[in-house]
Amino acid sequence: MGNRTSLALCFAGVAAVVSGNAAAADGCADGTFSSVPSPDGNATSVLFDDFSATAGGGPGLSRATSTCQLTVPVTRADGFSVFGVDYRGFVTAEDGQTAQIVTLQDGRQVLTYQVGGPLQDDVATGGKVGISGSDTLGLTIVVETTAPIDPNTPDATLLLDTVDITRLGFTTLSSVTNSMDQLARQRQAIAAELMGTAQGLLGEGERFDAGSSISLFGTSSAAAGFKGRWEAGSGISLLGGAAIVNPDEDAVSVDTLALLAGAVRYTTPQATWRGFGEVGAWGSPNVRANLSRSYLDTSTVVSAGGTATGSLVSAYGRIGAVFAPDPANEIVLSARFTKAWLDLDGYDEPATDRNLFAAKVRGGTSSENIASAEVAWSHQTEGRLDYTLSGAVGRIFADDKAVGASVDWVGDVSGQARDQSFASAGGRIGVRLDDVWHMDTSVGATFRQYDDPEWNVGAQLKARF
Structure with missing residues (x-):
């Protein structure tokens, strides 16, 4: 069972991205997030109210997913750009339960974070993505939890608080x-x-x-x-x-x-x-x-x-x-x-x-x-x-x-x-x-x-x- 949502992000920056409005639903629905650009315009933090997936005895789901699609306009499309994508959140999982974050770009898996229980910890992960000759950076972020249905066992939950997107480099x-x-x-x-x-x-x-x-x-x-x-x-x-x-x-x-x-x-x-x-x-x-x-x-x-x-x-x-x-x-x-x-x-x-x-x-x-x-x-x-x-x-x-x-x-x-x-x-x-x-x-x-x-x-x- 899963939900798919869309989010259009616009950022401000010389040779990077420009800020604007966003519209989405479900995993990152309208009104459930906010974006904060950096003073130099080369980075933006997206803060989520509830971008999470929960599976286990409570909801009666053995697998739960939540999806958010980010489309980032890029002002310098005449070369090759590299962006850093960093995730912050929290995960809790018992023995036999798993949680993961998968990032897709043009349908290809580019970043993966996966953990197994028992675990209760902050999430701090990320990596680099690149684009060439395109005016947008398109990412699909999927958070997923998997757990046996057991009313006596706490749920597995993966929650994302923020996604930071930062321009790291550009060349031609x-x-x-x-x-x-x-x-x-x-x-x-x-x-x-x-x-x-x-x-x-x-x-x-x-x-x-x-x-x-x-x-x-x-x-x-x-x-x-x-x-x-x-x-x-x-x-x-x-x-x-x-x-x-x-x-x-x-x-x-x-x-x-x-x-x-x-x-x-x-x-x-x-x-x-x-x-x-x-x-x-x-x-x-x-x-x-x-x-x-x-x-x-x-x-x-x-x-x-x-x-x-x-x-x-x-x-x-x-x-x-x-x-x-x-x-x-x-x-x-x-x-x-x-x-x-x-x-x-x-x-x-x-x-x-x-x-x-x-x-x-x-x-x-x-x-x-x-x-x-x-x-x-x-x-x-x-x-x-x-x-x-x-x-x-x-x-x-x-x-x-x-x-x-x-x-x-x-x-x-x-x-x-x-x-x-x-x-x-x-x-x-x-x-x-x-x-x-x-x-x-x-x-x-x-x-x-x-x-x-x-x-x-x-x-x-x-x-x-």
Whole structure:
């Protein structure tokens, strides 16, 4: 047996709800309730005179229900709102008796409170509900008691005194999507940041005809390791190295990782003009990135993030020409194409009162294509010095595959990185200590669209053989 009633509530508030009249019957009939808005208009308390359900020996009912329907007009229907719904009342139940409050939204059960006897206590329960793209918040509240029919046992009774509805948060799809774009751009920045160090492991910035050598090096970009080159004969050169790197990219925080690189190069026989081709790969097996995003909740900027782990693999091809008009000078012109794949697992942001719209970021592999044109001029002085000046321009083409996440109260949202142009310039000075040992110092700068310039200073001790 049950009764169904209707209640239309209107509340006042900037970006929330507005107050007005109410009309209903039975469970929350006209004249059996009153509404009290908060001074700032962001909350309203509905006070009931008799919103209850009683079952047991007295009324001869084994089950009793009372229903109240609330329809809350919302002035900001252009986004996603979260409301807190809190219930206050009293419950009494004996052994074998139960009482519950069920809240439905669009026919779906969204909140449940259930107790069993023996119990006599105040009711203080509630939870959160959300709406998107709607001008009303519709809730159906059902109070219910269940008890065996027994005239010798007190009734089971559940009484609601108040229902408090409070706006907790509001955001828009554009704000949440922009926060996903931030994650996509941070993933893109990881490969872009490591590319310079990787190319340094493969001889970038050094004289093309440098001969076989092995080096220890360190740079101000928090990289240290070794690299080498072996002239295998017949125009074949093998290049490679390894480094421990602590990337300092402003856009994303990446923990210290191991970076590995290797390549093979073929150069045509000695002449004033020579051609060459090079293929190689570089990457890291232990990428650990601390990703973060920010979005607007009402007028407050909320920051949230998490840690993702995975690996980075890049493959590249390079072709070019070497112009050596005399033994002291050489000019190298080349074009490079790099394909980078970053595989990271997912993570869940902690859902808090501050981070209402928490994201469950999905893992997966993203990729990017990087094309560049490069030039380098090296000069060997008649003394112990040699130097190289180099530069490059290029563009990073973002992956069409989006970063995806499920966002609380919003749903599935995806974000994408953007294409990015870049340029770099650098210089190196080498000092020949003796026939074997050489000391190099270098300085370079990288300028990427949308990012701050990156400066790098380095030194290496090289042994030629």
